[in-house]
Amino acid sequence: MRCESKIIVALDFPAADAALNLAAQIDPSRCRLKVGKELFTRAGPALVESLQRLGFDIFLDLKYHDIPNTVAAACRAAADLGVWMVNVHALGGQRMMAAAAEALAGVSQPPLLIAVTILTSMDDAELSLIGLQPPAAARVQALAELAAAAGVAGVVCSPKEITLLRQHLPDHFLLVTPGIRPLWSASDDQKRIKTPAAAIRDGSNYLVIGRPITAADNPMSALELIEAEIAAAPSTSE
Ligand code: C5P
Numbered sequence: 187m188r189c190e191s192k193i194i195v196a197l198d199f200p201a202a203d204a205a206l207n208l209a210a211q212i213d214p215s216r217c218r219l220k221v222g223k224e225l226f227t228r229a230g231p232a233l234v235e236s237l238q239r240l241g242f243d244i245f246l247d248l249k250y251h252d253i254p255n256t257v258a259a260a261c262r263a264a265a266d267l268g269v270w271m272v273n274v275h276a277l278g279g280q281r282m283m284a285a286a287a288e289a290l291a292g293v294s295q296p297p298l299l300i301a302v303t304i305l306t307s308m309d310d311a312e313l314s315l316i317g318l319q320p321p322a323a324a325r326v327q328a329l330a331e332l333a334a335a336a337g338v339a340g341v342v343c344s345p346k347e348i349t350l351l352r353q354h355l356p357d358h359f360l361l362v363t364p365g366i367r368p369l370w371s372a373s374d375d376q377k378r379i380k381t382p383a384a385a386i387r388d389g390s391n392y393l394v395i396g397r398p399i400t401a402a403d404n405p406m407s408a409l410e411l412i413e414a415e416i417a418a419a420p421s422t423s424e
Contacts, residue, residue, distance in 0.1 A: 189243050192386065193217040193412060194271075195405075196247075196364070196396030202229035206236060211405045214241030216413065218270060220394055222247040231267055243270035245362075245394075249302050251275035254285035261286045265293040271362075273342065276301040276329040280336045287337030300362055301338045303329040306378065323347065327354055334359055345380035345390065352389040364394035368412055371398035382412050383419035 195217050199205045205225055219242045221234055226248060234244050246269040250257045257274055264272040274286050283301060290296035303326045304313070310320035318325055330341045330351050340360025343351055348361055367379040374397050382393055395412065402408035 189215055189218060191215075191217045191413075192390075192392050192416060193382075193399075193409065194220050194245050194362070194392050194394045195399050195409070196220045196222070196394050197225055198222065198396050198400070199225055200228060201225075202233045202236070205229065205233060208400055208405060209237055209240055209242060212399070212409055213406065214243075217399075217409055218243040218245060218392075220245040220247050223249075234267055234269065238268055245269070245271040245273075246297070247273055249273055249275050250286070251278045252282070254278075254282045257282050258285040258289035261289045261297075261299065262293065265290055265296055269297045271298040271300055273300040273302055274338070276303045276333050276338075276341070280332050283333055283336035283338050291337075298339045298360065299337075300340050300342055300360065301329070301333040302342045303333070306344045306365065323350060327351065330355055330359075340391065342394075344378055345385045345388070346378045348380075348385060348388040348390050360391045361389060362392045362394060363390040364396075366393045366395050366398075368398055368415060370411070371408075381415065383415045386416050387419050 197205045197219050219237055221244055237244055246264050250260045261272055287299055290299055304322050313320050313322060326347055327350060333341055334355055342362045345363045345365050351361055363385050365376050365379050366382055366385055367373050368381055373379055385393055399405050399408045
């Protein structure tokens, strides 16, 4: 059965054991899982395959950023691994993103290709230091438009950027948003947050949620609470 959930649980764990332990406590028909740089560097494709055998769709969050040929080959490797979603850095440029999109277009059952625009950890001063003109929101919008033109299916964005991007990008362009916190959960180190219901209402397609679920005493109960909150929210997206 194909998972229909908008929730992607971020598996920010240092080793496979902890990731598999969390996966065993949640239902693969009710969420997807995100495997990022730390966990992948430690546990590799074998862990991704183990999680897929449990029935989970995997977002491989490795943010590829290299010359077009290398990124295209990495995307094909991710497709061979069978992941559901993969991402690249929009700052790699239009040719790099188009090469990734073309590589995946030649694959049966390709993963969704998503771009990262400006990292939310960067403020305007830091943007200037790398030669990018602030404000960040303008750069985010321009890079998202470039990604769409290159054939990328969507972007990762802050929940505070959803409204802006929904105004300027086609309806089918996917918005994947971390920085999500239910009212009942600690904000941790996230600063610019929205609730799951508000993010969906504004037009997010997928919510990346880590600690509110992974650090909960009962992760499945936390997931169910978030599902209920989303179900009660009017949705503007598929
Ligand atoms: O635990 P928490 O819900 O804060 O986890 C959010 C996840 O989304 C982490 O894996 C984090 O690296 C990722 N992320 C983020 N902000 C971004 C991009 C990715 O929090 N701008």
